[in-house]
Amino acid sequence: MRHVISVTVENKPGVLAHISSLFAARGYSIDSLAVGETEDPAISRMTIVTRGDDQIIEQIIKQLRKLISTLKVNDLSKVDFIERDLVLIQVNAPPGKRGEIIEIVNVFRGKIVDVGQKNLVVELSGQGNKVEAFIDLLRTYGIKEMARTGSIAMTRGAK
Amino acid sequence: MRHVISVTVENKPGVLAHISSLFAARGYSIDSLAVGETEDPAISRMTIVTRGDDQIIEQIIKQLRKLISTLKVNDLSKVDFIERDLVLIQVNAPPGKRGEIIEIVNVFRGKIVDVGQKNLVVELSGQGNKVEAFIDLLRTYGIKEMARTGSIAMTRGAK
Numbered sequence: 045m046r047h048v049i050s051v052t053v054e055n056k057p058g059v060l061a062h063i064s065s066l067f068a069a070r071g072y073s074i075d076s077l078a079v080g081e082t083e084d085p086a087i088s089r090m091t092i093v094t095r096g097d098d099q100i101i102e103q104i105i106k107q108l109r110k111l112i113s114t115l116k117v118n119d120l121s122k123v124d125f126i127e128r129d130l131v132l133i134q135v136n137a138p139p140g141k142r143g144e145i146i147e148i149v150n151v152f153r154g155k156i157v158d159v160g161q162k163n164l165v166v167e168l169s170g171q172g173n174k175v176e177a178f179i180d181l182l183r184t185y186g187i188k189e190m191a192r193t194g195s196i197a198m199t200r201g202a203k
Numbered sequence: 204m205r206h207v208i209s210v211t212v213e214n215k216p217g218v219l220a221h222i223s224s225l226f227a228a229r230g231y232s233i234d235s236l237a238v239g240e241t242e243d244p245a246i247s248r249m250t251i252v253t254r255g256d257d258q259i260i261e262q263i264i265k266q267l268r269k270l271i272s273t274l275k276v277n278d279l280s281k282v283d284f285i286e287r288d289l290v291l292i293q294v295n296a297p298p299g300k301r302g303e304i305i306e307i308v309n310v311f312r313g314k315i316v317d318v319g320q321k322n323l324v325v326e327l328s329g330q331g332n333k334v335e336a337f338i339d340l341l342r343t344y345g346i347k348e349m350a351r352t353g354s355i356a357m358t359r360g361a362k
Contacts, residue, residue: 050350058227060236061220068217077219079236080288080351083342089350126316129239130289130328132357157285158359165357169289169328183242191209191248192239193352198291198324200317 046075047101048127048197051090051108052082052116059113063090066107072096076129076194087115091196124200130169130193131179132157136186137164145185152178163188205234206253206260207286207356210267211275214240214247218272222249225266231255235288235353246274250355283359289328289352290338291316295345296323304344311337322347 053059060079067074075093082089094101101119108117120127137145145164149156154168168178172195179190212218219238226233234252241248253260260278267276279286296304304323308315313327327337331354338349 055232057230057232058224060233061224061227064223065217065220068220071216073214073216074219074238076240077236077238078350078352079233080290080353081235082349082351083338083346091350091352126291126324128289128291128316128326130287130352130355131239132285132287132355134357157287160359165285165359167287167328169326179242187242189357190241191237191250191355191357192241193237193250193289193355194239196289196291196350196352198293198348198350200319200324 045098046093046095046121048120048125048195049092049094049105050118050120050197051092051114053088053090054113054115055086055088056113062111063108066104067094070100070104072100072104078194078196091194093195120197120199125197126200127171127195127197128169129172129175129195130167131175132165132167132191133179133182133187134163134165134189135182136162136188138162141185145182148181154178204254204257205280206255207279207284207354208251208253208264209277209279209356210249210251210273211241212247212249213272213274214245215272221270222267225263226253229259229263231259231263237353237355250353252354279356279358284356285359286330286354286356287328288331288334288354289326290334291324291326291350292338292341292346293322293324293348294341295321295347297321300344304341307340313337
């Protein structure tokens with residue numbers, strides 16, 4: 045099963061290495077990981093997406109909770125949550141195809157970030173499946189380069 | 204100096220742990236790190252933002268290049284590049300303040316993702332300083348929760 049795990053940690057050297065080695069020790073691949081600052085510069089928040097046996101993920105979460113630098117661990121897969129992802133794509137765009145590509149970007153409410161002689165750089169944020177559909181459409185034109193943040197996630201607000 | 208490093212790696216367990224430990228071994232804090240999939244599911248791309256002495260960063264980059272799982276390392280700080288970041292913010296929004304907050308979100312071309320009784324969840328992508336300005340404005344209403352992807356980056360297209 046796919047798991048989206050949110051981990052709040054102290055922003056110190058070594059914390060990321062420690063956490064990622066907990067997954068590696070079990071041979072677990074991390075599909076995506078995003079670490080960014082929070083309101084408090086001393087605290088970082090990680091969103092980890094992984095796939096695997098529920099029991100083993102449960103063990104990893106228990107170990108994460110035991111780390112001194114860990115403040116909070118949440119398996120969002122068990123609750124109703126919001127998930128967003130950001131992608132930058134450099135796509136092949138010869139003059140005759142440029143209009144078509146711009147149309148696709150507009151339909152998805154993406155943004156054109158850079159225009160070159162033969163290519164465009166486009167930006168899109170949204171839910172994973174929307175981002176996937178966008179990538180699939182651009183693939184037919186030829187993707188030259190792509191960078192994706194991986195998911196960030198949050199419990200839905202109303203409690 | 205601030206460095207934005209893009210690393211393309213094989214998508215295998217342990218690669219992230221290995222790379223993050225190279226930074227930790229020198230006591231270097233990672234400001235943000237985003238790892239996501241690329242066009243090829245066997246390959247991941249990491250964007251690492253760190254601050255520090257140029258010579259030491261240069262040493263870390265050399266070591267990154269020596270790792271078997273590393274395919275490509277690029278210090279984008281030395282070229283003209285595009286950088287984007289995504290944030291999800293749950294902000295305090297009592298009925299009397301909701302209109303004001305929605306106006307701010309519209310000015311920044313952000314999106315309202317979720318509406319609760321007393322709060323809103325908003326999404327914004329853009330350059331780091333734009334995201335910072337947005338966070339600063341929302342801080343006055345009270346930020347309840349925040350998740351940020353960290354930067355992804357790409358060399359500007361026209362060569």
